[in-house]
Amino acid sequence: MSVLIYTDSNSGTLTKNAFEAANYGALIAKKEGITATAIVVGNTNDIASLGNYGIANALHCNDASLSNFDPQKIAQVIIQAAKKINATTIVLAHDYSGKAVAPILAAKLDAGLVSGAIALPEGNTVKKAVFSGKAFANVEVKTPIKIISVLPNSVDKAITNGNCAVENFSCEITSTRLTVKEVKKASNELSLTEADIVVSAGRGLKGPENWGMIEELAKELGAATACSRPVADIGWRPHHEHVGQTGLAIRPNLYFAIGISGAIQHLAGVNGSKVIVVINTDPEAPFFKAADYGIVGDAFQVVPKLIEAVKKIKA
Amino acid sequence: MKIIVCISKAPDTTSKIAFKDNNSQFDEAGVQFIVNPYDEWYALVRALELKEANGGNVTVLNVGGAENDAIIRKALAIGADDAVRIDAQTADALYVAKQIAGYVKANGADMILLGKETIDYNGSQVGGMVAALLDVPYVSLASKLTMSGTTATIEREIEGGVEIIETSLPFVLSAAKGMAEARIPNMRGIMAARTKPLNVVPAFEATNSTEIKSFLLPAAKTGCKYVDADNVEELVNLLRNEAKAI
Incomplete structure (x- = not known):
């Protein structure tokens, strides 16, 4: 039993949402007395800083085919990492990337997914916002593996000063029918969902x-x-x-x-x-x-x- | 080209949300139901535009009971050619996705479009699950879609920007703002919708993987602290020293 966290990066560094997901996953692991491991894909320079969010181990899959965002490929990597560490909980951020990847994972693993979690799980039950923020629901996951995507800015960070060991993780990635033609990054604009x-x-x-x-x-x-x-x-x-x-x-x-x-x-x-x-x-x-x-x-x-x-x- | 647009039933956006039976059930009393706006405004309308430009057929697909027929007729009135309702009580997203994937496996489709999320459970789950179950590409949060033969060029939102991607048929796409402009059904459409086919098919075998145990409403704000319009500095002080927000 362990917790696996997919930490997404953007232009070579981990995103704020990724650190929040890491922190959330680390807190679950601590509560359950199990280990938390992060999985990072593509060129990312600051993986070791996950140590500051309670993550002691990270797997890094820097396969050339992962340089562009392809949720099908990322799901393949996460599934292989989950198998390697026998993950029973998989955590992602409920952001643009997580919204694309999490449902693919859930279907492939036949696992229950709670998207947009706003609190740590109580046993197998996770609180999330519903009716577009007008209410909350406590959702029970009934499958052996649970997948949780965390709503940005909803769980307080517990900063620690730890080290994170990064291990290269090579995996089998089959090609998909999706090609990225052009990426247009917004010019220095602060992302609305990440802004304080x-x-x-x-x-x-x-x-x-x-x-x-x-x-x-x-x-x-x-x-x-x-x-x-x-x-x-x-x-x-x-x-x-x-x-x-x-x-x-x-x-x-x-x-x-x-x-x-x-x-x-x-x-x-x-x-x-x-x-x-x-x-x-x-x-x-x-x-x-x-x-x-x-x-x-x-x-x-x-x-x-x-x-x-x-x-x-x-x- | 055979396009399937998945539509979900959702409470109207102006609905007051309440629960019953010890907060275990959504209270539908007095709630008006609509086609989930993202499914209707963006996925359905873009599908109709593609059909108008290139020919083909647009089928709306809903998973639910007979009480959903009214919103299915609305989608037909907007212009879908026919409708399919998989006769099942929806249990969770994976259950719904298995119904849709089961239908598509049996009947085929070139393109499956749906909204980026429903405005009730806000899962953003069904599209990606259907794609994974069918082993086809999933393009989430798409704001533009153009077709050239069997090649689709799609603009999608990513962290901190947009991305232009290409894929080939078949695929699943979740539609966001920008994809199309909402259409209001006209009288001719409403009349035509009455006689368009609405086929009811039996549910596929599946179980749910999650279950909502209870609902709760957010705590009400304790009250607004007013600051005089001539004393804006006081607001800034409060935000810094009391709320500790700046």
Whole structure:
């Protein structure tokens, strides 16, 4: 019995979500008194740093055929690694990569998958968000192997100072019918699902030309920018910024909602945020009911002041 | 080209979520059900666009009981040619995936499209499972799909960007925003949907691998602390010293 964690890397370094998954897997192993091993694929330079998240052993499969993201191939590697260490729990992050890989693993291993876990398992039962963040469910896994994908920003990290031994792991990889033609990385933009702070704005801003102050506030806070659905639909902001029930679900530590009324669909995508700040001219805006801090006021007056106040405190 | 679009039934996005029987069951009272938006807006509409451009047939596939027929008719009204309902009570994602894979193995398909997740259980599981059970490529979170002969060029979201990939038929694709624009069924479509074939087939043998034991609702916020619009510095102080968020 052991825990295997798939830790994904991006441009040669492990992702924040990967460290969170590693930490989650290490905590399960500790609780159950078994070992936790990470599996890393492709060119990755900082595998040893997994030691800081409770992982003492990592398998590294740096096969040339894994240089591009192919979930079918990654699933093959994970299955072979799981066999090698007799894994009974497999952990991944519930991010773009995990969403592609985890279901393939589950079908191939005929194993139960809980996706988007927000807490450590209690026995075979795992808590996850359902109804797009409007509720939670306790899901029991009934198979000998359980697969869990962890929702980003949902389980606190327990940082340790340990070492992680990296072992080269060679495995059989059969080719697939998928070829990557081009990879377009977003330019230095902070990924919305990984951001600790998100500054989001809605129709209250009246037009795309007014987003300068939102971007400036985000920059001062080291935050990512987001928007409500109507704003993405009318083309004021790109679709990938849309958060809410039918957009991205995010769980930052701090979420600013500026000129967003707080429709139930929007709240569903952001109510996992730890602290919510609402700025709205309408004191009756439903968002205030979900807020921790609120300012009833005009964004065009409040936000510039907020930028100055943040600058001051950061100085 | 034979396209299968898997559709799931989901509560309308404005639904208030409540549970019954000691929080073990979703309370459907007063809830209006819709086609899961990602399945309808993106997967189904893109399938119809491909058919309109290149010919072929679009079948919507649902796993569920007769109570799902209303949403299946909606998908037919939007423009699918025919529908299949696998008569099974859905148990979990792997169970549903085995139903879909069982049907496709028996009947064939060039392309299987579905939404990136359902808005009720938010699993993002069925598509990848179907692909694995059929041993065909899985392209998740796709925002663009074009066909040239039997070659598909697909844009998909990856960590920190997008990727353009190529694959050949058959494959499974989960559709995200950008794939297509939602269509509203017109009267002609609604009338036509009444007579389009909706074939009910028996369930395939399968067991579920997970089970929901209980539901719970998030704890309500304890109340919003208001800061005066003229005293923005106070908000920043609170965020730093009380919430410790900046």
